[in-house]
Amino acid sequence: MVLEGIKVARLRYPHVHFLVFGDSAKIDPLLSDDIRPFCSVRHTPDAVASGDKPSLAVRQGRNSSMWLAIKAVKDGEAAGVVSAGNTGALMAMAKLILRTLPGIDRPAIATLIPTCRGESVMLDLGANAECSARNLVQFAVMGSVFARTLLHVRQPAVGLLNIGSEDQKGTESLREAATVLRGFPGDFMAFKGFVEGDDIGAGTVDVVVTDGFTGNVALKTAEGTAKLYGSFLKEAFRSSVLSRLGYLLARGALAHVRKRTDPRRYNGALFLGLNGICVKSHGGTDHIGFANAIGVAVDLVSDDLNDKIKLGCQDVQSDIAAVNPDAADKGIDATFVAVPDSSSGKIMET
Numbered sequence: 001m002v003l004e005g006i007k008v009a010r011l012r013y014p015h016v017h018f019l020v021f022g023d024s025a026k027i028d029p030l031l032s033d034d035i036r037p038f039c040s041v042r043h044t045p046d047a048v049a050s051g052d053k054p055s056l057a058v059r060q061g062r063n064s065s066m067w068l069a070i071k072a073v074k075d076g077e078a079a080g081v082v083s084a085g086n087t088g089a090l091m092a093m094a095k096l097i098l099r100t101l102p103g104i105d106r107p108a109i110a111t112l113i114p115t116c117r118g119e120s121v122m123l124d125l126g127a128n129a130e131c132s133a134r135n136l137v138q139f140a141v142m143g144s145v146f147a148r149t150l151l152h153v154r155q156p157a158v159g160l161l162n163i164g165s166e167d168q169k170g171t172e173s174l175r176e177a178a179t180v181l182r183g184f185p186g187d188f189m190a191f192k193g194f195v196e197g198d199d200i201g202a203g204t205v206d207v208v209v210t211d212g213f214t215g216n217v218a219l220k221t222a223e224g225t226a227k228l229y230g231s232f233l234k235e236a237f238r239s240s241v242l243s244r245l246g247y248l249l250a251r252g253a254l255a256h257v258r259k260r261t262d263p264r265r266y267n268g269a270l271f272l273g274l275n276g277i278c279v280k281s282h283g284g285t286d287h288i289g290f291a292n293a294i295g296v297a298v299d300l301v302s303d304d305l306n307d308k309i310k311l312g313c314q315d316v317q318s319d320i321a322a323v324n325p326d327a328a329d330k331g332i333d334a335t336f337v338a339v340p341d342s343s344s345g346k347i348m349e350t
Helices: 002-012 024-030 054-060 065-074 087-098 133-150 172-182 197-202 212-237 241-261 287-302 305-323 331-336
Strands: 018-022 039-043 080-083 108-115 118-123 157-161 190-195 207-209 269-272 277-280
Touching: 002 018, 002 287, 018 024, 018 065, 024 039, 054 087, 065 080, 065 087, 065 277, 080 287, 087 269, 087 277, 108 133, 108 197, 108 212, 118 133, 118 212, 133 157, 133 172, 133 207, 133 269, 133 287, 133 305, 157 172, 157 197, 157 212, 172 190, 197 212, 212 241, 277 287
Parallel strands: 018 039, 080 277, 118 207, 157 190, 157 207
Antiparallel strands: 108 118, 108 269, 269 277
16 A cells, blocks of 8 residues: 555655665565655564554664654655554654654644535644643644645634633633633734534634544544445435436536545645654555655645744744743743733733
8 A cells, every 4th residue: 555655646746755664575576666766665674563552662663664764754864754554653753753843842633624615724633632721722823834834824714622612611721722822913823712513514714723632533523424424325326216317417426525525635644743744644545545645745845844833933922022022932832921811901921
């Protein structure tokens, strides 16, 4: 699947060279003549299994394909890494090797999702089961830059995923994060407050921010619902002769819907906030999906995403420092010092 994905990605990105990490005795026979010239195989004796705990993988996987592929990014041999392996191990290794960007405490898993209005960015999708208000604010900043880069939205609309749109709803972390985000400069992002689960598919905002536990459940629920309705449609079209005739008439429209909602098209989630490009492919995808994950990595490298995230954090810091000069040297954390009090117009500390 990986090598076939490289073959497909090469058609779109003819300038890219690939470092392939793994057991060379197994890889070499699979390298066809049309991809061998632009693939360099790096033999690695070990591999991280899908069921390995992240802590075990970090301790015992220093010679694994996953570790050495990430290290190639750290050492400047590669511009980015793409893996369909163990998600927890990949995140643990990537955070340990690449470290996080300045001003970012934790990386988040971010990806594009289809909506009624086109596409939106959603994060976190599983990297952090529990998040503080500070984490959520940092996710909002990174998600806004991500949306600007990939969706070319000048002023991304940002929403915090909650159980209701009212200000008093949700956890304390959500309410604190909302208070901070309301004080952000309007030219950086348009904070729309709280959004609910049905707003995700509606495309109410360009960036949906949540903790990893909620985000992962929401994403898997959406994927499961799409499969459910797909099975319902198949069953309905097979139920009678007239239904089969209706399918023939609607086949073109159904093909369009299938293409737009094809999970392979959106394969490739970025570990956002790391000091290097690291993309996670779904382990169960095919070569088309893996090629799309490669495309995500190449596009983000070409667009200098990490430099834009650094600049975005600096811009937010500068705007807040203009209101509260004492916060000038506290990076993105300064947002928790300079929060406008809507009732008095003064600065309150949170």
